[in-house]
Amino acid sequence: MLEKQSVLKKFSLSISNFFSKLGQTTFMKKVKAVFNYIPNLLVQKVSYRNRKALWGIVFVIPLMIGLIYFFLIPFITTVIYSFSNVEMLGYNSETNEFIGVITEWVGLDNYRYIWNEHATFKQYLLDSFVNTMLNVPLILIFSLLVAVVLNSKFKGRAFVRAVFFMPVIFNSQAVDVAMASGELMAEAINEAGTDIFATMFNFQDFLLDANLPVGAVTFLANASNSIFDIISFSGVQILIFLSGIQSVPKHLYEAAKIEGATQYEIFWKITFPMVSPLMLTAGVYTVVDSFLRSEVLRAINRIKGAGVIKLVNGLGNLTNYGVHAAMSWLFCISSLIIIGIVVFLLSRMVFYYDE
Amino acid sequence: MMNNEAKQIKKSFWAQLKEDWQNPISRKVRSKNAMMVAGKLIRTFILIGLCFVILAPIIQKLSIAFRDPSDISNPQVAWIPESFSIVNFQIAWELLEYGSSVWNTLILSTVVMLIQIIASAVAGYSFARLKFKGSNLLFYLVIFTLVVPNETLHISRNLFLTNYPFFGIKLVGNMFSMYILAAFGQGIRSAIFIFLFRQFFKNLPIELEESAQVDGAGVIRTFWSVMLPNARGAIVTVGLFAFVWQWNDLYFAGLLNDSLGFPLLASKLGDGTNRLDTVMGTWIAQGRDVLQSIGDSEIKTDPLFRSLIANTAALLMMLPLLIGYFFVQRQFVESIERTGIVG
Numbered sequence: 156m157l158e159k160q161s162v163l164k165k166f167s168l169s170i171s172n173f174f175s176k177l178g179q180t181t182f183m184k185k186v187k188a189v190f191n192y193i194p195n196l197l198v199q200k201v202s203y204r205n206r207k208a209l210w211g212i213v214f215v216i217p218l219m220i221g222l223i224y225f226f227l228i229p230f231i232t233t234v235i236y237s238f239s240n241v242e243m244l245g246y247n248s249e250t251n252e253f254i255g256v257i258t259e260w261v262g263l264d265n266y267r268y269i270w271n272e273h274a275t276f277k278q279y280l281l282d283s284f285v286n287t288m289l290n291v292p293l294i295l296i297f298s299l300l301v302a303v304v305l306n307s308k309f310k311g312r313a314f315v316r317a318v319f320f321m322p323v324i325f326n327s328q329a330v331d332v333a334m335a336s337g338e339l340m341a342e343a344i345n346e347a348g349t350d351i352f353a354t355m356f357n358f359q360d361f362l363l364d365a366n367l368p369v370g371a372v373t374f375l376a377n378a379s380n381s382i383f384d385i386i387s388f389s390g391v392q393i394l395i396f397l398s399g400i401q402s403v404p405k406h407l408y409e410a411a412k413i414e415g416a417t418q419y420e421i422f423w424k425i426t427f428p429m430v431s432p433l434m435l436t437a438g439v440y441t442v443v444d445s446f447l448r449s450e451v452l453r454a455i456n457r458i459k460g461a462g463v464i465k466l467v468n469g470l471g472n473l474t475n476y477g478v479h480a481a482m483s484w485l486f487c488i489s490s491l492i493i494i495g496i497v498v499f500l501l502s503r504m505v506f507y508y509d510e
Numbered sequence: 511m512m513n514n515e516a517k518q519i520k521k522s523f524w525a526q527l528k529e530d531w532q533n534p535i536s537r538k539v540r541s542k543n544a545m546m547v548a549g550k551l552i553r554t555f556i557l558i559g560l561c562f563v564i565l566a567p568i569i570q571k572l573s574i575a576f577r578d579p580s581d582i583s584n585p586q587v588a589w590i591p592e593s594f595s596i597v598n599f600q601i602a603w604e605l606l607e608y609g610s611s612v613w614n615t616l617i618l619s620t621v622v623m624l625i626q627i628i629a630s631a632v633a634g635y636s637f638a639r640l641k642f643k644g645s646n647l648l649f650y651l652v653i654f655t656l657v658v659p660n661e662t663l664h665i666s667r668n669l670f671l672t673n674y675p676f677f678g679i680k681l682v683g684n685m686f687s688m689y690i691l692a693a694f695g696q697g698i699r700s701a702i703f704i705f706l707f708r709q710f711f712k713n714l715p716i717e718l719e720e721s722a723q724v725d726g727a728g729v730i731r732t733f734w735s736v737m738l739p740n741a742r743g744a745i746v747t748v749g750l751f752a753f754v755w756q757w758n759d760l761y762f763a764g765l766l767n768d769s770l771g772f773p774l775l776a777s778k779l780g781d782g783t784n785r786l787d788t789v790m791g792t793w794i795a796q797g798r799d800v801l802q803s804i805g806d807s808e809i810k811t812d813p814l815f816r817s818l819i820a821n822t823a824a825l826l827m828m829l830p831l832l833i834g835y836f837f838v839q840r841q842f843v844e845s846i847e848r849t850g851i852v853g
Contacts, residue, residue: 208641226663228670330827386563483663487662
């Protein structure tokens with residue numbers, strides 16, 4: 156064993172000796188000088204700060220290429236398409252080469268079609284606008300409360316945490332698509348489950364019998380029906396708030412405890428203000444996320460394969476490409492507007508802690 | 511005599527109890543303790559309820575999946591099937607081409623995860639510490655990509671990419687296009703990952719970098735051997751999300767064409783359930799064993815049977831994630847606590 160080690164050591168030493176000798180030969184020195192020419196020049200001529208900025212640009216180059224190629228050019232094309240009638244010429248039948256598209260400027264016709272003729276888009280847009288505005292405060296409050304609870308110590312905390320982040324993992328579009336055809340099964344199960352007891356102990360009827368206002372009862376029923384949606388939409392927000400609570404300086408809590416503050420006071424006086432900058436991040440994420448799940452996006456997807464659309468008002472024919480682009484553009488603008496509103500409202504209650 | 515003494519003690523005990531009861535300090539302590547117990551009880555109830563709400567659909571899926579096809583119209587069966595069978599699993603397995611599609615999805619998700627980590631760490635480090643003119647503008651542009659979903663750019667992007675191949679590489683219908691997109695920072699929600707890394711590197715102490723610089727390390731060396739090893743929490747978070755989102759993604763799975771012999775779970779699940787009727791028809795024509803065990807031909811045309819298979823297929827798709835999550839969840843939660851994604 157010992158011999159083996161010593162042999163290995165000798166071997167490695169001889170290799171390193173060989174390389175150090177090789178490095179001192181004149182030929183290798185010249186090679187090194189050639190390869191270090193530009194870096195040496197940089198060190199002599201450019202200050203460290205500027206070198207850092209140069210490296211910063213180098214680090215970002217792939218991102219810039221990707222951004223221009225995969226995002227900016229298609230995005231600008233979409234904007235142009237939204238104002239024009241787009242016709243696809245398809246492939247050349249002989250050479251199987253792609254010929255391209257013809258765009259013809261039609262002004263606001265695509266938008267006019269969406270606004271006046273399209274049956275459901277306006278309604279979907281309004282619905283998702285309202286839904287998002289309702290969802291943002293609900294999800295923010297819920298996820299903040301859950302984060303506070305998950306941060307406190309109790310038995311079985313590891314299990315509860317693992318369960319709460321499961322919706323983040325299992326939110327799959329493909330599963331949703333598959334389950335859309337599986338809804339029949341769920342309905343059948345629910346029918347099997349509605350027996351005499353379930354109708355007897357209907358909590359909603361009970362509340363109505365207790366002479367509570369109908370609006371309040373329906374609001375409660377809706378909230379409790381959408382509890383699964385709220386939980387599954389707020390996984391990332393819980394993560395954000397949890398990490399925010401973890402990074403609050405511990406001495407603040409210690410001081411508050413010594414002064415005799417209750418848990419309630421600690422939450423409102425310390426945790427909430429310290430976490431409030433994260434409200435912005437979580438709020439913007441919520442808006443983006445709930446727009447991604449909205450019915451509008453599904454409507455946009457549906458128009459993709461719609462083909463030529465005839466307009467009633469004598470505006471002529473429009474193709475689905477132009478209408479799709481206009482819808483996408485409206486979608487982006489409306490989500491930007493909501494983000495603006497949310498940021499404006501939330502930035503009033505943000506508190507920045509200075510050490 | 512004895513009796514009297516005992517009475518006195520008893521009396522004093524009751525008196526003391528009464529005194530204790532009226533004592534304002536102990537009253538306060540008592541009410542505080544009661545409040546704490548009540549709070550714990552409420553917390554336990556709420557947590558149990560929410561956990562049930564989250565777990566119920568998964569348990570329901572399991573219970574449906576193990577149900578014999580002859581049970582679907584049985585009103586007696588709500589949760590526990592009357593007769594267990596794995597016929598659904600066999601059919602869903604065939605429908606998804608499970609063996610190859612799981613393997614393909616696993617490879618795709620793992621490679622994309624690694625590429626995403628490296629690409630977004632490099633970009634995030636640049637945005638955090640290597641400021642240049644216009645770096646903030648570029649960062650806002652990256653965040654803007656979050657607002658514009660992939661579906662809305664679909665047509666113009668597809669036309670553009672078929673017209674002008676990316677440096678000579680045809681991206682549409684190419685199984686490597688996802689890797690290229692991820693490497694150039696345009697994978698699934700790469701902007702979030704870049705944002706995460708930027709926040710993380712910003713929160714690391716600047717002294718760490720300065721000491722490396724004094725010791726003579728260049729920018730790349732500082733990044734690779736000082737900053738990146740310290741970013742373990744961010745790497746775990748980004749890695750997990752990149753993997754899971756890639757696994758669940760349906761949009762980009764359509765970009766990779768099936769006809770290339772690269773079936774993915776998501777795309778198989780998406781259109782597999784829609785094609786179930788035709789697939790079943792060909793199977794019946796071929797006389798496969800799987801269908802013969804069902805026997806009753808009425809069941810095969812029942813729409814409920816279709817949704818039964820769809821449900822089982824969805825469960826099969828989620829199963830590897832469920833098993834994987836079981837192993838990494840502790841590390842994941844711990845890493846998030848250390849990440850400090852503070853905005």
